[in-house]
Amino acid sequence: MTTDSAAEVEVARSITVPLGQTKAFHLFTSRMTEFWPPEHSIGASPFEAVVLEPRVGGRWYERAADGEECDWGRVGAWEPTSRVVLLWQITAEWKFDPDFETEVEVTFTENEPGRTTVDLRHRNLERYGAHAEQMRAIFDSPNGWTDTLNRCARLAESG
């Protein structure tokens, strides 16, 4: 891998589902709780819901059973039923930072009636830059996720 340090680092994935475009779009944006991997929580306890407010500038957050909310980011573009851009604002320290963002663009294309391709691109990963190794260390460490559990709790207390 010989990428220049200024170059963009991104991930692209796509999947086709047996639903029309409108249904696929609404399933993705309004029922995230049902498909988001449950271990990917930054709250002090597992999330009860993952919420996306359906408008530009809307919040994207997780809510625990006790009502505690942890911000993940916000909605950058809202174009039902073809495109949504989510701004993932979690830093390498696993904290929400309103001044940090990476972009997740998701588009929905109905190729034939009842079959929709969902294309996802997560851009700006190069912004983790010097902190990337720290992030990897947290992912790979057995206590990494436990350590992250306190971060949102602290954020909630200070806020």
Place this chain on the structure above:
Amino acid sequence: MSVSAAAVLDALGDKTRRSILEKLASGPIAVGALADQLPISRPAVSQHLRVLKDAQLVVESVAGTRRLYRINRAGLIAVRDYVDRFWETTLDNFALLASAEADTDTDEEEQK
């Protein structure tokens, strides 16, 4: 080959080393130039660079008579791989939910 998470976190636990990484983020720098930008001696900078190198956070290369240090891109590549695996899992989950949803729709059609 792989460095322990503890070694990486220890290396990052020092304010001076974090500020060295910040400076290297914009491109490769020689030890002398780094020392000029920091309120510590050149031998102290070298010491910190050794810790960062052992944690595989920086790599060095020789350019003429100078030794240049730069950010090790391996960390960024590992993050990209992690994010890639994360979305693979998430989209697979989404496809399962979508299939279940499609089956429900078919059942409703049949009941009509």
